[in-house]
Amino acid sequence: MTTLPATVFEKIIAGQLPADIVYKDDRVTAFRDIHPRAPTHILIVPNKVIATTDDIADGDEALIGHLVTVARDLARQEGIAKNGYRLIINCREHGGQEVYHLHIHLLGGRPLGPMVTDSPAGA
Numbered sequence: 001m002t003t004l005p006a007t008v009f010e011k012i013i014a015g016q017l018p019a020d021i022v023y024k025d026d027r028v029t030a031f032r033d034i035h036p037r038a039p040t041h042i043l044i045v046p047n048k049v050i051a052t053t054d055d056i057a058d059g060d061e062a063l064i065g066h067l068v069t070v071a072r073d074l075a076r077q078e079g080i081a082k083n084g085y086r087l088i089i090n091c092r093e094h095g096g097q098e099v100y101h102l103h104i105h106l107l108g109g110r111p112l113g114p115m116v117t118d119s120p121a122g123a
């Protein structure tokens, strides 16, 4: 069995790497993104390791729902719920995933523009 190296998010959850943590409970940790793309840019991550959305098990349904309700509550707390915001989960290479520990990006505080940048290759 191969043991994958711990990601930076595992280290943040374990308290081994500093981060601006805005919420934590026994299932979920949320902290501000180190390279914010919007006035509010928070990452909501499960405390247990799930590498990508493709690695979510059927038994994780309640946990994934919890990630979303935490995102909803943080959006209200940040004062961005009324104007709206965006939740993003990137998966693997084509999704642009950099850190292989499942996370939801909560982005808001300004108009966020088109969902995906158009490219000549098209959709």
Ligand code: DGP
Pocket: 008, 019, 020, 031, 032, 033, 034, 035, 043, 089, 090, 096, 097, 098, 099, 100
């Ligand atoms: P993604 O591309 O979806 O895997 O996004 C990963 C995000 O994680 C990216 O926006 C930058 C953020 N990030 C990477 N390393 C760190 C870190 O050490 N601390 C914090 N707070 N965020 C990080």
